[in-house]
Amino acid sequence: MPELPEVETIVRELRETILNKKVWKIEELTPGAIVCGSFCSNDLKGEKIIAVLRRGKFIVLELGVSGRIVVHLRMTGRLIWGDHYINKKHMRALFTFSDGSRLFYGDVRRFGKIWICNAKEMDQLTGMIRLGVEPVGKTHGAFHFRGRKGILKNTLLRQDLIAGIGNIYADEICFRSGLHPSRRVETLNKKEMDLLKESIVYCLQEGIKNCGVSMSDFVGTRGNLGKHQKYLQIYGRAGDNCYKCQNVIEKVRIAGRGTHFCPTCQN
DNA sequence: CCATGTACCTGAAGGC
DNA sequence: TGCCTTCAGGTACATG
The missing domain is CATH 1.10.8.50 (Helicase, Ruva Protein; domain 3)
Structure with a gap:
Protein backbone atom coordinates (compact mmCIF):
# COMPACT_ATOMS: atom_id res chain seq x y z
CA MET A 1 0.00 0.00 0.00
CA PRO A 2 2.44 2.63 -1.04
CA GLU A 3 1.03 6.10 -0.43
CA LEU A 4 2.57 9.48 -1.22
CA PRO A 5 5.58 9.19 1.18
CA GLU A 6 6.41 5.67 0.04
CA VAL A 7 6.17 6.67 -3.63
CA GLU A 8 8.31 9.76 -2.95
CA THR A 9 10.90 7.49 -1.30
CA ILE A 10 11.03 5.33 -4.41
CA VAL A 11 11.28 8.35 -6.72
CA ARG A 12 14.23 9.77 -4.75
CA GLU A 13 16.00 6.42 -4.90
CA LEU A 14 15.41 6.15 -8.65
CA ARG A 15 17.02 9.56 -9.15
CA GLU A 16 20.20 8.06 -7.72
CA THR A 17 20.11 5.00 -9.92
CA ILE A 18 18.32 5.33 -13.27
CA LEU A 19 18.47 9.07 -13.97
CA ASN A 20 20.44 9.74 -17.19
CA LYS A 21 20.52 6.07 -18.11
CA LYS A 22 19.37 5.01 -21.56
CA VAL A 23 16.51 2.56 -21.88
CA TRP A 24 17.59 -0.51 -23.81
CA LYS A 25 14.76 -2.98 -23.39
CA ILE A 26 11.37 -3.10 -21.67
CA GLU A 27 9.90 -6.58 -21.21
CA GLU A 28 6.41 -7.49 -20.06
CA LEU A 29 6.72 -10.66 -18.03
CA THR A 30 3.04 -10.95 -17.10
CA PRO A 31 0.37 -10.15 -19.71
CA GLY A 32 -1.44 -6.92 -18.90
CA ALA A 33 1.31 -5.43 -16.75
CA ILE A 34 2.10 -2.80 -19.37
CA VAL A 35 -0.39 -0.62 -21.21
CA CYS A 36 0.84 1.18 -24.30
CA GLY A 37 -0.41 4.41 -25.80
CA SER A 38 0.90 5.60 -29.16
CA PHE A 39 4.44 4.82 -27.96
CA CYS A 40 5.41 1.32 -26.94
CA SER A 41 8.46 -0.47 -25.56
CA ASN A 42 10.55 -0.47 -28.76
CA ASP A 43 9.93 3.23 -29.45
CA LEU A 44 11.84 4.18 -26.31
CA LYS A 45 14.96 2.17 -27.10
CA GLY A 46 18.07 4.32 -26.68
CA GLU A 47 16.14 7.17 -25.05
CA LYS A 48 17.61 8.75 -21.94
CA ILE A 49 15.69 9.16 -18.69
CA ILE A 50 15.90 12.90 -18.15
CA ALA A 51 13.63 13.22 -15.10
CA VAL A 52 11.99 11.09 -12.41
CA LEU A 53 8.87 12.69 -10.94
CA ARG A 54 6.02 11.90 -8.57
CA ARG A 55 2.42 13.04 -9.02
CA GLY A 56 0.12 11.79 -6.26
CA LYS A 57 0.89 8.08 -6.09
CA PHE A 58 2.08 7.93 -9.71
CA ILE A 59 5.75 7.60 -10.66
CA VAL A 60 6.66 9.34 -13.92
CA LEU A 61 9.83 8.73 -15.91
CA GLU A 62 10.43 11.41 -18.53
CA LEU A 63 12.45 10.41 -21.58
CA GLY A 64 13.67 12.20 -24.65
CA VAL A 65 11.32 12.58 -27.64
CA SER A 66 8.48 13.21 -25.15
CA GLY A 67 8.33 9.54 -24.12
CA ARG A 68 6.85 8.75 -20.74
CA ILE A 69 6.90 5.68 -18.53
CA VAL A 70 4.31 5.90 -15.76
CA VAL A 71 4.01 3.43 -12.87
CA HIS A 72 1.24 3.04 -10.29
CA LEU A 73 2.04 0.46 -7.62
CA ARG A 74 -1.50 0.21 -6.20
CA MET A 75 -1.37 -2.29 -3.32
CA THR A 76 1.65 -4.55 -3.69
CA GLY A 77 3.67 -3.17 -6.58
CA ARG A 78 7.42 -2.80 -6.20
CA LEU A 79 10.27 -1.36 -8.22
CA ILE A 80 13.48 -3.16 -7.41
CA TRP A 81 16.91 -2.07 -8.54
CA GLY A 82 19.42 -4.63 -9.81
CA ASP A 83 19.86 -7.81 -7.85
CA HIS A 84 17.78 -6.80 -4.83
CA TYR A 85 14.73 -8.70 -6.02
CA ILE A 86 13.60 -11.21 -3.43
CA ASN A 87 10.73 -13.27 -4.85
CA LYS A 88 11.11 -13.80 -8.59
CA LYS A 89 7.70 -15.43 -8.75
CA HIS A 90 5.96 -12.06 -8.88
CA MET A 91 8.09 -10.24 -11.42
CA ARG A 92 5.78 -8.54 -13.89
CA ALA A 93 8.11 -6.42 -16.01
CA LEU A 94 11.79 -5.76 -16.52
CA PHE A 95 13.61 -2.62 -17.63
CA THR A 96 17.12 -3.07 -18.96
CA PHE A 97 19.37 -0.06 -19.49
CA SER A 98 22.14 0.40 -22.03
CA ASP A 99 24.85 -0.22 -19.40
CA GLY A 100 23.28 -3.60 -18.62
CA SER A 101 21.75 -2.52 -15.29
CA ARG A 102 18.18 -3.58 -14.58
CA LEU A 103 15.04 -2.41 -12.79
CA PHE A 104 12.38 -5.00 -11.93
CA TYR A 105 8.69 -4.35 -11.51
CA GLY A 106 7.08 -6.89 -9.20
CA ASP A 107 3.49 -7.09 -7.99
CA VAL A 108 1.96 -9.95 -6.00
CA ARG A 109 -1.67 -8.95 -6.48
CA ARG A 110 -1.30 -7.51 -9.97
CA PHE A 111 -3.35 -4.37 -9.26
CA GLY A 112 -0.50 -2.12 -10.29
CA LYS A 113 0.21 -0.96 -13.82
CA ILE A 114 2.82 0.52 -16.13
CA TRP A 115 1.94 2.84 -18.98
CA ILE A 116 4.21 3.66 -21.90
CA CYS A 117 3.05 6.68 -23.86
CA ASN A 118 3.87 10.17 -25.04
CA ALA A 119 3.62 13.31 -22.94
CA LYS A 120 0.51 14.57 -24.65
CA GLU A 121 -1.65 11.53 -23.96
CA MET A 122 -0.24 10.69 -20.52
CA ASP A 123 -2.77 12.45 -18.30
CA GLN A 124 -5.75 10.96 -20.10
CA LEU A 125 -4.36 7.45 -20.54
CA THR A 126 -3.20 6.99 -16.95
CA GLY A 127 -6.05 8.83 -15.26
CA MET A 128 -3.63 11.40 -13.82
CA ILE A 129 -5.91 13.99 -15.38
CA ARG A 130 -8.32 13.47 -12.49
CA LEU A 131 -5.78 14.14 -9.74
CA GLY A 132 -6.32 17.02 -7.34
CA VAL A 133 -3.82 19.29 -5.62
CA GLU A 134 -0.34 18.09 -4.77
CA PRO A 135 -0.12 18.56 -0.98
CA VAL A 136 3.68 18.65 -0.52
CA GLY A 137 6.84 19.25 -2.53
CA LYS A 138 7.92 21.84 -5.09
CA THR A 139 4.69 21.67 -7.08
CA HIS A 140 2.35 21.74 -4.09
CA GLY A 141 -0.77 23.85 -4.27
CA ALA A 142 -3.31 25.29 -1.88
CA PHE A 143 -6.22 23.05 -1.01
CA HIS A 144 -9.45 23.65 0.81
CA PHE A 145 -12.66 21.79 1.54
CA ARG A 146 -15.01 24.76 1.43
CA GLY A 147 -18.37 23.83 -0.03
CA ARG A 148 -17.45 20.18 0.32
CA LYS A 149 -19.77 17.82 2.17
CA GLY A 150 -19.05 14.33 3.39
CA ILE A 151 -17.29 12.05 5.83
C1' DC B 1 -23.11 15.32 -5.30
C1' DC B 2 -22.28 11.62 -1.99
C1' DA B 3 -22.17 6.81 -0.05
C1' DT B 4 -21.94 2.01 -0.63
C1' DG B 5 -20.86 -2.31 -2.73
C1' DT B 6 -18.38 -5.12 -6.05
C1' DA B 7 -14.55 -6.29 -8.85
C1' DC B 8 -9.79 -6.87 -9.58
C1' DC B 9 -5.95 -10.41 -7.13
C1' DT B 10 -2.91 -13.12 -3.77
C1' DG B 11 -1.08 -14.44 0.62
C1' DA B 12 -1.25 -14.38 5.55
C1' DA B 13 -3.67 -15.42 9.55
C1' DG B 14 -7.25 -17.40 12.37
C1' DG B 15 -10.96 -20.81 13.48
C1' DC B 16 -12.35 -25.50 13.58
C1' DT C 1 -2.51 -31.05 8.44
C1' DG C 2 -6.00 -28.94 5.77
C1' DC C 3 -9.92 -26.52 4.58
C1' DC C 4 -12.53 -22.45 4.89
C1' DT C 5 -13.20 -17.56 5.85
C1' DT C 6 -11.59 -13.05 6.59
C1' DC C 7 -8.55 -9.37 6.01
C1' DA C 8 -5.13 -6.30 3.78
C1' DG C 9 -7.00 -1.44 1.03
C1' DG C 10 -5.86 1.52 -4.32
C1' DT C 11 -8.94 2.51 -7.80
C1' DA C 12 -12.75 2.00 -11.40
C1' DC C 13 -17.29 1.37 -11.94
C1' DA C 14 -22.28 0.48 -11.03
C1' DT C 15 -26.06 1.60 -8.24
C1' DG C 16 -29.18 3.94 -4.76
Whole structure:
Protein backbone atom coordinates (compact mmCIF):
# COMPACT_ATOMS: atom_id res chain seq x y z
CA MET A 1 0.00 0.00 0.00
CA PRO A 2 2.44 2.63 -1.04
CA GLU A 3 1.03 6.10 -0.43
CA LEU A 4 2.57 9.48 -1.22
CA PRO A 5 5.58 9.19 1.18
CA GLU A 6 6.41 5.67 0.04
CA VAL A 7 6.17 6.67 -3.63
CA GLU A 8 8.31 9.76 -2.95
CA THR A 9 10.90 7.49 -1.30
CA ILE A 10 11.03 5.33 -4.41
CA VAL A 11 11.28 8.35 -6.72
CA ARG A 12 14.23 9.77 -4.75
CA GLU A 13 16.00 6.42 -4.90
CA LEU A 14 15.41 6.15 -8.65
CA ARG A 15 17.02 9.56 -9.15
CA GLU A 16 20.20 8.06 -7.72
CA THR A 17 20.11 5.00 -9.92
CA ILE A 18 18.32 5.33 -13.27
CA LEU A 19 18.47 9.07 -13.97
CA ASN A 20 20.44 9.74 -17.19
CA LYS A 21 20.52 6.07 -18.11
CA LYS A 22 19.37 5.01 -21.56
CA VAL A 23 16.51 2.56 -21.88
CA TRP A 24 17.59 -0.51 -23.81
CA LYS A 25 14.76 -2.98 -23.39
CA ILE A 26 11.37 -3.10 -21.67
CA GLU A 27 9.90 -6.58 -21.21
CA GLU A 28 6.41 -7.49 -20.06
CA LEU A 29 6.72 -10.66 -18.03
CA THR A 30 3.04 -10.95 -17.10
CA PRO A 31 0.37 -10.15 -19.71
CA GLY A 32 -1.44 -6.92 -18.90
CA ALA A 33 1.31 -5.43 -16.75
CA ILE A 34 2.10 -2.80 -19.37
CA VAL A 35 -0.39 -0.62 -21.21
CA CYS A 36 0.84 1.18 -24.30
CA GLY A 37 -0.41 4.41 -25.80
CA SER A 38 0.90 5.60 -29.16
CA PHE A 39 4.44 4.82 -27.96
CA CYS A 40 5.41 1.32 -26.94
CA SER A 41 8.46 -0.47 -25.56
CA ASN A 42 10.55 -0.47 -28.76
CA ASP A 43 9.93 3.23 -29.45
CA LEU A 44 11.84 4.18 -26.31
CA LYS A 45 14.96 2.17 -27.10
CA GLY A 46 18.07 4.32 -26.68
CA GLU A 47 16.14 7.17 -25.05
CA LYS A 48 17.61 8.75 -21.94
CA ILE A 49 15.69 9.16 -18.69
CA ILE A 50 15.90 12.90 -18.15
CA ALA A 51 13.63 13.22 -15.10
CA VAL A 52 11.99 11.09 -12.41
CA LEU A 53 8.87 12.69 -10.94
CA ARG A 54 6.02 11.90 -8.57
CA ARG A 55 2.42 13.04 -9.02
CA GLY A 56 0.12 11.79 -6.26
CA LYS A 57 0.89 8.08 -6.09
CA PHE A 58 2.08 7.93 -9.71
CA ILE A 59 5.75 7.60 -10.66
CA VAL A 60 6.66 9.34 -13.92
CA LEU A 61 9.83 8.73 -15.91
CA GLU A 62 10.43 11.41 -18.53
CA LEU A 63 12.45 10.41 -21.58
CA GLY A 64 13.67 12.20 -24.65
CA VAL A 65 11.32 12.58 -27.64
CA SER A 66 8.48 13.21 -25.15
CA GLY A 67 8.33 9.54 -24.12
CA ARG A 68 6.85 8.75 -20.74
CA ILE A 69 6.90 5.68 -18.53
CA VAL A 70 4.31 5.90 -15.76
CA VAL A 71 4.01 3.43 -12.87
CA HIS A 72 1.24 3.04 -10.29
CA LEU A 73 2.04 0.46 -7.62
CA ARG A 74 -1.50 0.21 -6.20
CA MET A 75 -1.37 -2.29 -3.32
CA THR A 76 1.65 -4.55 -3.69
CA GLY A 77 3.67 -3.17 -6.58
CA ARG A 78 7.42 -2.80 -6.20
CA LEU A 79 10.27 -1.36 -8.22
CA ILE A 80 13.48 -3.16 -7.41
CA TRP A 81 16.91 -2.07 -8.54
CA GLY A 82 19.42 -4.63 -9.81
CA ASP A 83 19.86 -7.81 -7.85
CA HIS A 84 17.78 -6.80 -4.83
CA TYR A 85 14.73 -8.70 -6.02
CA ILE A 86 13.60 -11.21 -3.43
CA ASN A 87 10.73 -13.27 -4.85
CA LYS A 88 11.11 -13.80 -8.59
CA LYS A 89 7.70 -15.43 -8.75
CA HIS A 90 5.96 -12.06 -8.88
CA MET A 91 8.09 -10.24 -11.42
CA ARG A 92 5.78 -8.54 -13.89
CA ALA A 93 8.11 -6.42 -16.01
CA LEU A 94 11.79 -5.76 -16.52
CA PHE A 95 13.61 -2.62 -17.63
CA THR A 96 17.12 -3.07 -18.96
CA PHE A 97 19.37 -0.06 -19.49
CA SER A 98 22.14 0.40 -22.03
CA ASP A 99 24.85 -0.22 -19.40
CA GLY A 100 23.28 -3.60 -18.62
CA SER A 101 21.75 -2.52 -15.29
CA ARG A 102 18.18 -3.58 -14.58
CA LEU A 103 15.04 -2.41 -12.79
CA PHE A 104 12.38 -5.00 -11.93
CA TYR A 105 8.69 -4.35 -11.51
CA GLY A 106 7.08 -6.89 -9.20
CA ASP A 107 3.49 -7.09 -7.99
CA VAL A 108 1.96 -9.95 -6.00
CA ARG A 109 -1.67 -8.95 -6.48
CA ARG A 110 -1.30 -7.51 -9.97
CA PHE A 111 -3.35 -4.37 -9.26
CA GLY A 112 -0.50 -2.12 -10.29
CA LYS A 113 0.21 -0.96 -13.82
CA ILE A 114 2.82 0.52 -16.13
CA TRP A 115 1.94 2.84 -18.98
CA ILE A 116 4.21 3.66 -21.90
CA CYS A 117 3.05 6.68 -23.86
CA ASN A 118 3.87 10.17 -25.04
CA ALA A 119 3.62 13.31 -22.94
CA LYS A 120 0.51 14.57 -24.65
CA GLU A 121 -1.65 11.53 -23.96
CA MET A 122 -0.24 10.69 -20.52
CA ASP A 123 -2.77 12.45 -18.30
CA GLN A 124 -5.75 10.96 -20.10
CA LEU A 125 -4.36 7.45 -20.54
CA THR A 126 -3.20 6.99 -16.95
CA GLY A 127 -6.05 8.83 -15.26
CA MET A 128 -3.63 11.40 -13.82
CA ILE A 129 -5.91 13.99 -15.38
CA ARG A 130 -8.32 13.47 -12.49
CA LEU A 131 -5.78 14.14 -9.74
CA GLY A 132 -6.32 17.02 -7.34
CA VAL A 133 -3.82 19.29 -5.62
CA GLU A 134 -0.34 18.09 -4.77
CA PRO A 135 -0.12 18.56 -0.98
CA VAL A 136 3.68 18.65 -0.52
CA GLY A 137 6.84 19.25 -2.53
CA LYS A 138 7.92 21.84 -5.09
CA THR A 139 4.69 21.67 -7.08
CA HIS A 140 2.35 21.74 -4.09
CA GLY A 141 -0.77 23.85 -4.27
CA ALA A 142 -3.31 25.29 -1.88
CA PHE A 143 -6.22 23.05 -1.01
CA HIS A 144 -9.45 23.65 0.81
CA PHE A 145 -12.66 21.79 1.54
CA ARG A 146 -15.01 24.76 1.43
CA GLY A 147 -18.37 23.83 -0.03
CA ARG A 148 -17.45 20.18 0.32
CA LYS A 149 -19.77 17.82 2.17
CA GLY A 150 -19.05 14.33 3.39
CA ILE A 151 -17.29 12.05 5.83
CA LEU A 152 -13.80 13.31 6.67
CA LYS A 153 -12.01 10.04 6.00
CA ASN A 154 -13.72 9.56 2.62
CA THR A 155 -12.73 13.11 1.71
CA LEU A 156 -9.07 12.64 2.65
CA LEU A 157 -8.91 9.53 0.47
CA ARG A 158 -10.28 11.30 -2.60
CA GLN A 159 -7.44 11.57 -5.09
CA ASP A 160 -9.39 14.12 -7.15
CA LEU A 161 -9.26 16.60 -4.25
CA ILE A 162 -5.82 15.96 -2.74
CA ALA A 163 -3.46 13.53 -4.45
CA GLY A 164 -1.51 10.97 -2.46
CA ILE A 165 -3.25 10.20 0.84
CA GLY A 166 -4.05 6.53 1.51
CA ASN A 167 -5.46 4.61 4.44
CA ILE A 168 -2.51 4.85 6.84
CA TYR A 169 -1.88 8.57 6.50
CA ALA A 170 -5.62 9.33 6.52
CA ASP A 171 -5.85 7.83 10.01
CA GLU A 172 -2.69 9.63 11.16
CA ILE A 173 -3.98 12.96 9.83
CA CYS A 174 -7.32 12.56 11.64
CA PHE A 175 -5.54 11.72 14.90
CA ARG A 176 -3.16 14.68 14.71
CA SER A 177 -6.12 16.95 13.94
CA GLY A 178 -8.09 15.63 16.91
CA LEU A 179 -10.92 14.93 14.48
CA HIS A 180 -13.01 11.77 14.38
CA PRO A 181 -12.62 10.12 10.96
CA SER A 182 -16.41 9.99 10.57
CA ARG A 183 -16.84 13.72 11.29
CA ARG A 184 -18.58 15.52 8.47
CA VAL A 185 -16.38 18.01 6.68
CA GLU A 186 -19.13 20.62 6.49
CA THR A 187 -19.21 20.83 10.31
CA LEU A 188 -15.55 21.81 10.68
CA ASN A 189 -14.91 25.33 11.94
CA LYS A 190 -12.01 27.51 10.78
CA LYS A 191 -9.71 26.40 13.56
CA GLU A 192 -10.38 22.70 12.91
CA MET A 193 -9.94 23.19 9.18
CA ASP A 194 -6.59 24.93 9.66
CA LEU A 195 -5.40 22.17 11.96
CA LEU A 196 -6.51 19.58 9.41
CA LYS A 197 -4.50 21.26 6.65
CA GLU A 198 -1.45 21.51 8.85
CA SER A 199 -1.81 17.84 9.74
CA ILE A 200 -2.03 16.74 6.12
CA VAL A 201 1.28 18.44 5.30
CA TYR A 202 2.95 17.42 8.56
CA CYS A 203 2.00 13.73 8.45
CA LEU A 204 3.05 13.32 4.82
CA GLN A 205 6.35 15.17 5.33
CA GLU A 206 7.20 13.09 8.39
CA GLY A 207 6.46 9.96 6.39
CA ILE A 208 8.85 11.15 3.68
CA LYS A 209 11.57 12.03 6.23
CA ASN A 210 11.36 8.49 7.59
CA CYS A 211 11.35 6.89 4.13
CA GLY A 212 7.81 5.55 4.39
CA VAL A 213 5.96 2.87 6.32
CA SER A 214 7.07 -0.76 5.99
CA MET A 215 4.40 -2.72 7.79
CA SER A 216 3.14 -5.24 5.28
CA ASP A 217 4.42 -4.81 1.76
CA PHE A 218 6.44 -1.68 1.18
CA VAL A 219 10.14 -1.91 0.47
CA GLY A 220 12.43 0.57 -1.27
CA THR A 221 14.14 -0.05 -4.59
CA ARG A 222 17.06 -1.80 -2.92
CA GLY A 223 14.84 -3.97 -0.73
CA ASN A 224 15.38 -1.46 2.08
CA LEU A 225 12.67 -0.89 4.70
CA GLY A 226 11.05 2.40 5.66
CA LYS A 227 11.19 3.56 9.29
CA HIS A 228 7.96 5.49 9.71
CA GLN A 229 6.00 2.54 11.12
CA LYS A 230 7.91 3.20 14.37
CA TYR A 231 6.41 6.67 14.59
CA LEU A 232 2.77 5.98 13.72
CA GLN A 233 0.46 7.39 16.38
CA ILE A 234 -2.77 5.57 15.59
CA TYR A 235 -2.68 3.26 12.55
CA GLY A 236 -2.29 -0.42 13.46
CA ARG A 237 -2.61 0.30 17.18
CA ALA A 238 -6.16 -0.99 17.85
CA GLY A 239 -6.41 -2.28 21.41
CA ASP A 240 -3.27 -0.42 22.46
CA ASN A 241 -3.17 2.71 24.58
CA CYS A 242 -3.32 6.18 23.05
CA TYR A 243 0.01 8.02 23.40
CA LYS A 244 -1.86 11.19 24.41
CA CYS A 245 -4.54 10.02 26.86
CA GLN A 246 -3.74 6.33 27.52
CA ASN A 247 -7.27 5.24 26.60
CA VAL A 248 -7.75 2.22 24.36
CA ILE A 249 -7.60 2.85 20.60
CA GLU A 250 -10.55 1.54 18.62
CA LYS A 251 -10.87 0.19 15.11
CA VAL A 252 -13.96 0.45 12.93
CA ARG A 253 -14.72 0.30 9.22
CA ILE A 254 -15.15 3.64 7.46
CA ALA A 255 -15.10 4.14 3.70
CA GLY A 256 -14.62 0.38 3.43
CA ARG A 257 -11.25 0.61 5.20
CA GLY A 258 -9.97 -0.40 8.59
CA THR A 259 -10.00 2.88 10.52
CA HIS A 260 -8.17 3.51 13.80
CA PHE A 261 -9.03 6.32 16.21
CA CYS A 262 -8.92 7.38 19.83
CA PRO A 263 -12.48 7.86 21.14
CA THR A 264 -11.26 10.40 23.69
CA CYS A 265 -8.88 12.53 21.64
CA GLN A 266 -10.86 12.62 18.40
CA ASN A 267 -14.24 14.30 18.10
C1' DC B 1 -23.11 15.32 -5.30
C1' DC B 2 -22.28 11.62 -1.99
C1' DA B 3 -22.17 6.81 -0.05
C1' DT B 4 -21.94 2.01 -0.63
C1' DG B 5 -20.86 -2.31 -2.73
C1' DT B 6 -18.38 -5.12 -6.05
C1' DA B 7 -14.55 -6.29 -8.85
C1' DC B 8 -9.79 -6.87 -9.58
C1' DC B 9 -5.95 -10.41 -7.13
C1' DT B 10 -2.91 -13.12 -3.77
C1' DG B 11 -1.08 -14.44 0.62
C1' DA B 12 -1.25 -14.38 5.55
C1' DA B 13 -3.67 -15.42 9.55
C1' DG B 14 -7.25 -17.40 12.37
C1' DG B 15 -10.96 -20.81 13.48
C1' DC B 16 -12.35 -25.50 13.58
C1' DT C 1 -2.51 -31.05 8.44
C1' DG C 2 -6.00 -28.94 5.77
C1' DC C 3 -9.92 -26.52 4.58
C1' DC C 4 -12.53 -22.45 4.89
C1' DT C 5 -13.20 -17.56 5.85
C1' DT C 6 -11.59 -13.05 6.59
C1' DC C 7 -8.55 -9.37 6.01
C1' DA C 8 -5.13 -6.30 3.78
C1' DG C 9 -7.00 -1.44 1.03
C1' DG C 10 -5.86 1.52 -4.32
C1' DT C 11 -8.94 2.51 -7.80
C1' DA C 12 -12.75 2.00 -11.40
C1' DC C 13 -17.29 1.37 -11.94
C1' DA C 14 -22.28 0.48 -11.03
C1' DT C 15 -26.06 1.60 -8.24
C1' DG C 16 -29.18 3.94 -4.76
